[in-house]
Amino acid sequence: MSDLFPTRRDFMDFGRRFFDDALGQNFGDFGQFKTDIIEKDDAFVVEAELPGMSKENIELDYKDNVLSITAKKETESDERDDERQYIRRERSSRSFSRQFIIQDIDEDNIGAQFDKGLLTITLPKQNPTPSNSKRIEIE
Template identity: 45%
Template sequence: MSNLTHFDPFAVDPVSELFQGFFRPLRAMTPEGAPLTQVKIDVAETDIAYRVTAELPGVDKKDIDVKIDGNVVSINAKVERNSEEKEGERVIRRERYSGAVSRSFSLASDIDEASATAQYQDGVLSLTLPKKAPSEQKRLQIK
């Protein structure tokens, strides 16, 4: 009588897979299987600039858009995946994905957009964002 078991009505494999898979969040997948639902970034700061590194695996350079507005940086990328497996002349599996990922963040100082640079290589976007020189505070004369 001490052997109690937990009854799972969805323990039958096909039914279990159906319901467990239904409640998993939908994710864009890279060909390697890693999720690409958000842009992962690293930010480093020096006295004169910020250095931002963003991971965008499998994205074409032409599909990446970087916008700077004061101290806010936005990285947007269009993601398209096409995968096809063939056996002889028969198509066994064909998968497609199309979507967009984006990331916006703010920095402590305004960015000098004119001298900012961007480079994309091997799925890594590298941004060099020079800080704007702080403007002199103007003191108003009270009359």
């Protein structure tokens, strides 16, 4: 029955919960995008979801066994109502970046395609050998 009436803590948490929920739903995770890494016999395939981006705004880099994906998007809009002489100008800039350690890659044959918001990167293995696991005894 006591949970029917709001407590002081409920009121103090209201602002945090309101903005966390509202911003989380509208803006998602800042700096993150959904990524899948698939291991095949001869390559790793990285699939990154970047809806609304263009391939000109995406940078890929592979250095020291680290794959870096960076995407930037800038938007600008102007509105003018001549009757009221009202002017509104909005600008926004978003940047996303992820890094993954992927070793033993044939750097000269890395390929990438971008189609309908899905970035697909193929990283061929340098020496495609099956990995053998070794059981380690605990002393």
